[in-house]
Structures are given as structure tokens and as C-alpha cells.
Amino acid sequence: MTHAGFAAVIGAPNAGKSTLTNRLVGAKVSIVTQKVQTTRFPVRGVAMHGEAQIVLVDTPGIFQPRRRLDRAMVRAAWGGADDADAIVHLVDAAAQLHDAPADRKAQADVETIVAGLKASGKLAILAINKIDGVKRDQLLALSQGLFETGVYSEVFLISAKNGSGVDDLKARLAALMPENPWFYPADQTADLPARLLAAEITREKIYLRVHEELPYSAAVETTAFQERKDGGVRIEQTIYVERESQRPIVLGKGGQTLKWIGQKAREELVELFDRPVHLFLHVKVDERWADKREFYGNVGLDFEA
Ligand SMILES: Nc1nc2c(ncn2[C@@H]2O[C@H](COP(=O)(O)OP(=O)(O)OP(=O)(O)O)[C@@H](O)[C@H]2O)c(=O)[nH]1
Numbered sequence: 001m002t003h004a005g006f007a008a009v010i011g012a013p014n015a016g017k018s019t020l021t022n023r024l025v026g027a028k029v030s031i032v033t034q035k036v037q038t039t040r041f042p043v044r045g046v047a048m049h050g051e052a053q054i055v056l057v058d059t060p061g062i063f064q065p066r067r068r069l070d071r072a073m074v075r076a077a078w079g080g081a082d083d084a085d086a087i088v089h090l091v092d093a094a095a096q097l098h099d100a101p102a103d104r105k106a107q108a109d110v111e112t113i114v115a116g117l118k119a120s121g122k123l124a125i126l127a128i129n130k131i132d133g134v135k136r137d138q139l140l141a142l143s144q145g146l147f148e149t150g151v152y153s154e155v156f157l158i159s160a161k162n163g164s165g166v167d168d169l170k171a172r173l174a175a176l177m178p179e180n181p182w183f184y185p186a187d188q189t190a191d192l193p194a195r196l197l198a199a200e201i202t203r204e205k206i207y208l209r210v211h212e213e214l215p216y217s218a219a220v221e222t223t224a225f226q227e228r229k230d231g232g233v234r235i236e237q238t239i240y241v242e243r244e245s246q247r248p249i250v251l252g253k254g255g256q257t258l259k260w261i262g263q264k265a266r267e268e269l270v271e272l273f274d275r276p277v278h279l280f281l282h283v284k285v286d287e288r289w290a291d292k293r294e295f296y297g298n299v300g301l302d303f304e305a
């Protein structure tokens, strides 16, 4: 008898949700950077465990929204949890134990999530992440404190980065999947359309390269995706930034930064699509890209959230 279901991974920005999703799937399905609010819309990844198929739903971080895009992201994250057979609340252990401004923000976000879970009446699995960076004895107090909120059925201590504890979590998720035929072929790992996946990969390289200078204000759109006669693919993408002053940041001196971004993205795309890729990047300034309806529809976000 086969089992299949959805497991949503929710948590504060930067908790490691995408890293965990990729680790559970065993392939890169969602982009990862050191920046908060990297994931902008729910991304599915398919993990197999024996006869069980676990469709992971990596979600945007849940935080105090200010702009339209923020609200849509947070709405989408809770939506992912609503529809799931299992919810994993991923908590960054280090952020809970430290006291920098970013850590305090993360702590407030965790409180909001606990309150949201309480209101939903659903029990979640608490997964305390990044245990590679904290002392063992601190973890005990942390997990006890969180468990006492009453919104969790169980606790796992994991490191999404080095894999510690992740197999146990995977086995548990598999056991929670209801009887169902598989939703995806057993060898499929991702379900984002190629154009969107290609745009995400370029966005990841932008963040990795210019994360300090560029806040959350870049978007990437694939404008052309053409199969070529030689078996390769020609991809054209537009990088949107919000201010004229950000264009030179993305371009870099003599175009060096954009060149690096293009090279790194192309290397990954070649591997992903397993054929030659010709990638062309353009930079456009559009103050209002984050307020355009099409952008939301294209990635499955609710414009009116
Ligand atoms: N030390 C350590 N770092 C981790 C671990 N898991 C993730 N990270 C790092 O944490 C950062 C954020 O990881 P992501 O997977 O992008 O986090 P996220 O929760 O998806 O973030 P958003 O999409 O922005 O909400 C990256 O720099 C990861 O390498 C872990 O187990 N240990």
C-alpha cells in the first residue's frame, strides 16, 4: 500500500527551511542564501521513504509583514500549513539563544508562529535546527520551553546543514503520510516550471553576491526560454531592481558582478537541464515591480493578501 501526503515546513525567515527541504529531498529544489526572506512563494520538493511519498512544501518565512509582498509571502506560508498532512515548525536554535537584533526579531517571529499554531488547533512537529552551532545543554532548556507551549506533538533536534537528525525526522514524516497513490513519479524531485526555476537560480546568485548592498528589492523574470537546434537552450532574463542606484551594484565595475552572476547561474542551469545553456541577463529599474499584479500571479501568490 502506498502513502503520499504534504508536509509543510514553516518557520521564521532564515531558520533553514529551504536547506531542510533540499536535504530531505536529496536534491536542490529551493534556493538558499544567508539572507532573510529568500524564499518568496511555496516551493514543492518530493522525498521518497520506502512506500511513502512526502511532498515537502517549503514556505516563505513568517515575519511581521510591512509591504504587499511581505503580506503575500506570510499568507502563502500559512496557506501551506493549512493544507498539509504534517507541519514542521523549524526553529533556528542559535537565534533563540542569542541576543543580536536579528535574533530578537526571530524570537518574536517564533512567538507569532506559536500563537498561529495555537489558533489553528493543529499540532506541529518542532524541529530545532542549526544544532551544529550550539551547546548540547542549552538545547534541552530550549526544547522544553518551546514544547510547553502545547502546540507540538514531538521534538527533533537537527542540523539541516550537516544532516544530523534529518533521517529520523524523515522517517517520522513518512509515517504520518496518509494512504494515497503517489502524486508524482518516484524519480521526480521538483515541480517548478523550468522558467521559474531558472529565475530562482539567478536570484540566488544575486543574493549570494550582493546581499549586503541590495535589500529584498530584486526580482528575476525569465523572458525567453527557447530550445535551440543544437540541443541547447537560450534563456533571457530580466533582473528588476527598485532604484537607479542599485543598477551599478548589480552590474559591478565594468560589468564584473553581473558577469559573475551570469556565470554561476549558467553553470547550475547546465547541470539542472543537462544541456548547453546560453544565458542573457538584463538589468531594469522598476520602482514598482513589487506592486505589479502579474508578478504575484506568476508565482502563485495572492496579490490582495
Ligand atoms: N550552521 C547551520 N546553518 C544552517 C543550517 N541550516 C541552514 N543554515 C544556514 O542558514 C541560512 C538560511 O538558510 P535557508 O535554508 O535559506 O533558510 P530559510 O528558512 O529557507 O530562509 P527564508 O527563505 O529566507 O525564510 C543559510 O546560510 C544556510 O546555510 C544548519 O543546520 N546549521
Ligand SMILES: [Mg+2]
Residues within 6 Å of the ligand: 017, 018, 019, 030, 031, 032, 038, 039, 058, 059, 060
Ligand atoms: Mg527559504
